[in-house]
Amino acid sequence: MTETARPVPGSIDETLEMLTGADYVADRSLATVLFLSLRMKRPLFLEGEAGVGKTEIAKVLASGLGRRLIRLQCYEGLDVSSAVYEWNYAAQMIEIRMEEATGDVDRRDMERNVFSEKYLIRRPVLEALTGKAGAAPIFLIDELDRTDEAFEAYLLEILSDFQVTVPELGTIKAEEPPIVIITSNRTREIHDALKRRCLYHWVDYPDAARELEIVRRKVPDANRRLSTEVVNFIQKLREIELFKAPGVAETIDWASALTELDKVALDPETVSDTIGVLLKYQDDIARIQQGEGRRILQEVKAELSAAE
Structure with a gap:
């Protein structure tokens, strides 16, 4: 670690301050469950649509607590190796050949040598168990719903005892359990047995006021009028039926892109030209370009004018 680990927040307000200090705009319910997770030393299971800021919570924790962030990115087919x-194996074979070349080979000594820590490659789960007392890492298990149920069951065992058995070496147990953050985009249901090991929070899309605050923190150079129009446009966009509604990450990207184009307000042509920053499916893009975007923009402009 490059910095000294810091103690966990002592209150919900301190947790909020830590999040806010890292420009993560959270509501009190999220700060509460995060505080409880840290104090109770229970994994925190975060569900929500893609792009609403679930992964960012682990990054903020690592920064705020001065801990290493160890990330296990889940995918279909993820296995123990x-x-x-x-x-x-390559280094082990070289060692075996070198020992055989000496002529005097003790098979038991050779086995102990090649199956030693020197040749063990630690992947994220095992690496997460190596933290020292008072400096346990942040262990992010990202998008667990992308794995299969067999790996989920294996992970359940890990989270129960925070130890891994390596047959050739024995059992490796965490000196202090890592701070575990699990995320899911809910492409499939996670088994209740794993959820019971965790505290749970649904990370929803923010309301307009909170999303505007996020944009102003993350894209401080954006014109204030533009930021307001962007947020209001996206809030309305999420109300219509789309294959994939834009998340907060897309809001930030769109505000950044428009700022790069020196825009100070939205107009129909700009919306049409840059909609690919916001939406990622052609059917959704076509719907916006064929008139829905113009209608939403007119409503946004009219509401903002009425409020002035």
């Missing part, structure tokens, strides 16, 4: 550990 990719997630937990594997042996450096």
